[in-house]
């Protein structure tokens with residue numbers, strides 16, 4: 541568990557974003573302490589993906605600041621943004637692996653693209669990340685089509701952390717997975733945080749998974765964060781929209 545008083549790795553303040561007349565984000569304030577896991581929870585269309593895109597500068601806000609590791613990225617041009625993006629790893633809903641490459645080459649790909657490393661150095665880095673994700677040597681030469689959904693997720697995660705990023709953004713990492721595989725993926729997210737000190741931001745509408753992995757949950761609804769804090773704070777929220785959303789899961793499990 542990260543120290544909540546540590547300095548923020550991501551700090552968003554007064555963020556507004558509209559597309560035409562459609563106001564999507566209307567005043568977001570969010571601080572994610574270094575080394576912690578923040579889950580952005582919210583229903584479909586609440587603005588989770590739009591918020592995440594601001595964190596890596598894929599969208600510019602109409603108003604507000606987006607400070608990453610001490611730097612406001614809003615005024616940055618393409619070259620500077622490219623430098624900041626190297627601090628990020630991304631895990632997408634679909635694992636987004638290259639079908640024509642085996643597991644080893646998929647994970648090695650970012651290292652070959654961005655670093656002048658020897659094959660031996662690449663081997664060490666790839667193996668260490670596959671180990672962390674619990675992928676045995678025998679999986680290295682399999683192709684994505686031959687892997688289960690959960691295995692593909694783990695390969696995607698190994699690739700996202702192979703460059704030792706400071707921050708990993710997860711876009712709906714457990715959508716479409718069965719409960720056991722979901723637990724396993726949650727474990728992998730926690731392992732990456734624990735072993736590598738990674739700051740994680742997870743967008744999700746999976747309540748069980750959010751409560752499993754989050755140091756902090758930010759509940760997004762209609763473009764504003766209605767409640768933000770440790771899972772137990774969300775659980776006891778008196779905000780009607782938060783209560784209704786959580787009842788969809790806790791209602792069934794209490």
Ligand SMILES: Nc1ncnc2c1ncn2[C@@H]1O[C@H](COP(=O)(O)OP(=O)(O)OP(=O)(O)O)[C@@H](O)[C@H]1O
Nearest residue numbers: 559562564582583584585586587588589590591745
């Ligand atoms: N580039 C864009 N142009 C216009 N509208 C957009 C654009 N990107 C997102 N939106 C709108 O912003 C709103 C929020 O979208 P967003 O993708 O952030 O939702 P979400 O919370 O991630 O939902 P989901 O869980 O369904 O992925 C939606 O109404 C969407 O149509």
